[in-house]
Amino acid sequence: MKRIKCIVVDDEPLAVSLLGSYVEKIPFFELVFSTENPIEALEYIQKNEVDLIFLDIQMPELTGINFMKIVGNKMKYILTTAYAEYALEGYEHNVVDYLLKPISFARFEKSALKAQERFAVNQDSQDSYFFVKSSGQQHKVNFNDILFIESIKDYVNIKTENQEYIVLDTLKSLENQLPENFARVHKSFIINIDKIEKMDVKNVSINSDIEIPIGETYKSEFFLKIKK
The missing domain is CATH 3.40.50.2300 (Response regulator)
Structure with missing residues (x-):
């Protein structure tokens, strides 16, 4: 631990x-x-x-x-x-x-x-969700529904298949709350590996129309995680 x-x-x-x-x-x-x-x-x-x-x-x-x-x-x-x-x-x-x-x-x-x-x-524990505070309310978010999380200045945007939550938080803090199928691929992005549809050395495509860059700093660790 x-x-x-x-x-x-x-x-x-x-x-x-x-x-x-x-x-x-x-x-x-x-x-x-x-x-x-x-x-x-x-x-x-x-x-x-x-x-x-x-x-x-x-x-x-x-x-x-x-x-x-x-x-x-x-x-x-x-x-x-x-x-x-x-x-x-x-x-x-x-x-x-x-x-x-x-x-x-x-x-x-x-x-x-x-x-x-x-x-x-x-x-x-194998919790399948967590709670986030957005728009003054606590929202239950299922990990499996998350596509990616994007950093926007002092906030993060948690993008799910049907919703998005703007939360006062940091990517670094959220990384510790997410299960193993999530990976940091860029200084501004964490993705749900299970949602990847295709990828190359520079970008990851999620849900066909969402393309997320892979930063040089995170590339080696990300591809190592994918291989595992």
């Missing part, structure tokens, strides 16, 4: 430092970012791959609950709070656990193991 990419978001500098040191002690965790500013965290998530967020519920600029409403369920969360009564608010989101301050390493380690188990289950 790959290491779980973690960020820490807490308005208290000591809490950021402590949680960061805890994360670095867990062999299957990787600390990729930490901040006292939730707005900075939102900007980081838009541009980088993140799996798990250690998130303080009570922050003056943006509460943890509102933070999760903005980001949605594409991330998993471990909530941190000084007040036990606030922790339960988060369970409608993709929350693995909550940690009540002050946080001991022993309690943190239990939470980490719970996260590891959750990620392992997700990797082993």
Whole structure:
């Protein structure tokens, strides 16, 4: 199993430092970012791959609950709070656990193991769909219906056989949520390999009338995947 990419978001500098040191002690965790500013965290998530967020519920600029409403369920969360009564608010989101301050390493380690188990289950499962937020609503999208996904500035267009969904996300983030029959073929495109009708060294044709370029950076890995 790959290491779980973690960020820490807490308005208290000591809490950021402590949680960061805890994360670095867990062999299957990787600390990729930490901040006292939730707005900075939102900007980081838009541009980088993140799996798990250690998130303080009570922050003056943006509460943890509102933070999760903005980001949605594409991330998993471990909530941190000084007040036990606030922790339960988060369970409608993709929350693995909550940690009540002050946080001991022993309690943190239990939470980490719970996260590891959750990620392992997700990797082993054969889910045939995921949910994406588009036009203010959560939409269930079947993987088998997806033709390709295109990056458009800060958004992605998930194109299915009958619909398209404009989602605030990155291709890099979506790659980790897609099954093995998807491949990145270009800096701006992920395709469903099962939908390929024909191809050459420069382009892939999907559903006859859709032609997608194969970027030089992705060519070797893509053709290796096709051979497998």
